[in-house]
Amino acid sequence: MQNKTGNKIKLGLFVSITVLIFIVGIYFIGQKQQLFNRTFHISGIFKDISGLQIGNNVRYSGINVGIVEDIEQVTDSTVKVDMQIDEKTRKFMKKDVRAIIGSDGLMGNKIMVIMPGTISKTEISDNDVIQTTQPVSLDDILVKVKITSDHMADITGNLSTITQNVSEGKGTIGKLLMDSTMAKNVGQAMVNIKQGAGGFKQNMDAAGHSFLLKGFLKKKDKDKKKDTK
Amino acid sequence: MPNNSKIRNTEIIEKVSKPSAIPYANVIRGFFEEVTQLTRFTFRFFSEVFKPPYEFSEFLRQCYLIGYKSFPLVAITGFILGLVMTIQSRPTLAEFGATSWLPAMVSVSIIRELGPAITSLIFAGKVGSGIGAELASMKVTEQIDAMEVSGMNPFKYIVITRVLATSLMLPVLVIAGDAISMYGAYIGVNLQGTVSFHLFFLKVFESLDFSDVFPAVIKTIFFGFAIGLIGCYKGYNAKNGTEGVGVAANAAVVLGSLSIFILDMIAVQLTSFFI
Numbered sequence: 453m454q455n456k457t458g459n460k461i462k463l464g465l466f467v468s469i470t471v472l473i474f475i476v477g478i479y480f481i482g483q484k485q486q487l488f489n490r491t492f493h494i495s496g497i498f499k500d501i502s503g504l505q506i507g508n509n510v511r512y513s514g515i516n517v518g519i520v521e522d523i524e525q526v527t528d529s530t531v532k533v534d535m536q537i538d539e540k541t542r543k544f545m546k547k548d549v550r551a552i553i554g555s556d557g558l559m560g561n562k563i564m565v566i567m568p569g570t571i572s573k574t575e576i577s578d579n580d581v582i583q584t585t586q587p588v589s590l591d592d593i594l595v596k597v598k599i600t601s602d603h604m605a606d607i608t609g610n611l612s613t614i615t616q617n618v619s620e621g622k623g624t625i626g627k628l629l630m631d632s633t634m635a636k637n638v639g640q641a642m643v644n645i646k647q648g649a650g651g652f653k654q655n656m657d658a659a660g661h662s663f664l665l666k667g668f669l670k671k672k673d674k675d676k677k678k679d680t681k
Numbered sequence: 682m683p684n685n686s687k688i689r690n691t692e693i694i695e696k697v698s699k700p701s702a703i704p705y706a707n708v709i710r711g712f713f714e715e716v717t718q719l720t721r722f723t724f725r726f727f728s729e730v731f732k733p734p735y736e737f738s739e740f741l742r743q744c745y746l747i748g749y750k751s752f753p754l755v756a757i758t759g760f761i762l763g764l765v766m767t768i769q770s771r772p773t774l775a776e777f778g779a780t781s782w783l784p785a786m787v788s789v790s791i792i793r794e795l796g797p798a799i800t801s802l803i804f805a806g807k808v809g810s811g812i813g814a815e816l817a818s819m820k821v822t823e824q825i826d827a828m829e830v831s832g833m834n835p836f837k838y839i840v841i842t843r844v845l846a847t848s849l850m851l852p853v854l855v856i857a858g859d860a861i862s863m864y865g866a867y868i869g870v871n872l873q874g875t876v877s878f879h880l881f882f883l884k885v886f887e888s889l890d891f892s893d894v895f896p897a898v899i900k901t902i903f904f905g906f907a908i909g910l911i912g913c914y915k916g917y918n919a920k921n922g923t924e925g926v927g928v929a930a931n932a933a934v935v936l937g938s939l940s941i942f943i944l945d946m947i948a949v950q951l952t953s954f955f956i
Contacts, residue, residue, distance in 0.1 A: 460745070467853055470853045470856050471856075477894065481890065481891060484886060484887060485891075
């Protein structure tokens with residue numbers, strides 16, 4: 453009889469502990485889905501939600517503060533996303549917060565990111581419709597990459613033509629770099645400039661000894677000495 | 682008259698021993714006969730389960746024997762499952778630099794599928810064979826007949842208590858096994874890295890959803906029901922003396938395990954249809 457009671461107690465303990473584990477598990481999963489917290493609701497209108505799903509996390513300042521509660525197609529080009537947010541974060545959220553759809557890492561789920569608003573603005577209210585920023589889709593990025601690569605192709609084509617012309621000695625730069633006559637002419641021009649500069653110096657020395665410029669040069673010397681003092 | 686019955690018997694023997702035109706006709710006929718009998722057995726279960734008297738004390742005894750006594754086996758299996766699953770998954774995730782995903786990946790795999798399936802198979806091996814052998818030996822030693830003669834309802838006392846106990850205890854064992862698996866996975870993660878207990882379980886619960894937990898637990902009620910019912914059916918209808926005991930125990934395990942996979946396939950289809 454005592455053994456029977458002992459067995460019943462053991463069974464009762466085993467079942468109770470297991471049920472407790474189950475309830476704790478359910479509580480933690482439910483808490484993640486804001487089931488046991490007080491919440492408020494906000495929504496945002498998007499053109500494209502990029503695969504966002506009901507149940508995806510809502511992040512504010514990098515913290516998970518809620519979940520996407522509902523997604524509804526309003527018109528042919530607008531989708532309304534309802535969010536359930538933890539009441540505790542309401543005091544930090546202002547009327548001008550902005551929602552953007554992001555991604556949790558490179559391979560992660562889509563998330564709703566709420567960007568902080570201006571501190572001076574009033575606190576957000578229940579059922580407010582917040583401003584949104586359209587997410588940059590991978591398709592948009594690919595279109596831009598294609599345009600950039602087309603431009604790059606044009607630029608490299610032009611560069612190729614220019615370098616070909618230069619190597620063939622066409623145009624001013626081509627002649628400058630490739631034409632030997634031009635180089636000789638430039639060399640000769642430099643010799644002429646050097647000779648001209650020597651002659652000019654002699655002329656200036658001669659002018660310094662002339663009575664017409666003597667007074668002017670003496671005055672200049674005096675001013676120079678005053679400045680040094 | 683005796684001459685007539687002799688002639689009829691010979692006709693029957695000839696008819697039975699005559700090779701059939703359809704290949705494996707006997708096998709096919711035997712299969713359908715078995716299905717019919719099992720269906721009848723199931724109907725009898727449901728027709729008698731709600732009628733008093735209720736064998737509550739025997740039900741609790743069976744819960745203790747089937748549930749509590751199976752816990753050590755389930756616990757060891759669950760712990761090893763979590764540990765091995767983590768160690769084996771790590772190299773693949775490490776190739777992508779995604780070892781931080783280990784808790785999420787292992788928890789979803791174990792809670793959704795591996796935990797219920799492996800625990801149920803272990804349960805079918807231990808409990809299904811036990812029930813099959815026990816009932817078969819009771820049948821061949823005419824204990825069941827003796828119960829009937831003494832005015833007891835053996836079906837109520839033997840079958841209903843056991844089937845109810847398997848149906849209720851398997852989900853409990855699966856939950857306990859899953860919890861221990863998660864602990865095994867935590868140790869597995871920490872064998873080659875360092876993740877705190879808090880962070881590990883935070884990531885586990887972050888990746889789990891109600892749609893992962895509830896279908897997985899509910900389907901194990903059906904697994905338990907199938908294991909108990911098949912074990913009882915095979916034992917209750919055992920034939921050919923002591924040889925039949927072994928056959929019943931073996932058939933209870935084989936059919937019980939097969940039924941787990943079939944029910945699992947149906948459960949997965951239903952889950953993906955509704956969720």
